[in-house]
Amino acid sequence: MTKMTLKTEGDTHIVVTRRFAASPEAVYRAHTDPKIIQKWLLGPEGWTMPACICDARPGGKFRYEWSHPRQGRFHITGEFVELEPPHRIVHIERMHLPDPTPDNHVETWFDADGTGTLMTIRMTLPDEQTRAAMLSTGMERGMEASYVRLERIF
């Protein structure tokens, strides 16, 4: 699959782009409706999301919990900062392992692209140390739980 890109930018950013064959309205909804989020935001095989709370309005909170039969559980909490349906979401989140990781600031755009949507996610960590810590956590967690965390970053 070559339609997605993921790259680091400077010391503290990670940028992801992906095209979808659906309208910005549909893609936006898939990122803000908890019942839909639970269907796809699952990471590697074996992980499920038994609890998903998502109050998609400015100041609203979200909480996603993942579970794996052998690797255990963890969760993410966050707050929505700005929402411009169906084009843009700004939120802050952190992972609980169980101690919280530093806040990750995330801006997501859904732009009409022909008959589909181009999604762009730009993650901003507070400093290079935090991104470094994030990377190290990625390696520490048998790489699996970590990328659930990191892919969760929008």
Added chain:
Amino acid sequence: MSSTFELNASFSALADPTRRAILARLASGEATVMELAKPFEMTQPAISQHLKVLEEAGLIVQRIDGAKRPRRLATAGIAAMDQWLAMLRKAFEKNYDRLDEVLAAMEPTTKGKRR
């Protein structure tokens, strides 16, 4: 751990979380022992011991700058970070492939709908 990401010999140096964090820190640029010790709340001798293991594994190298010995990632260390990014990319792709299917199922009912 996924067999896709079987670690080679040099990765055995990464069995320790502090060494993984040091490698990740060096991914963002060269650093002195003092700079590396700071975020870990460890003594400089303790960090130096970890640096020695990483150096012997070929993951980092040092250069001489007066009295300082700043470390940076070696090619193997860069490869480790690239591998991590590749893994992250793969996980994102899996999610979005799933989302493609979800969108294909929901699009007819949401077409023309505006919020």
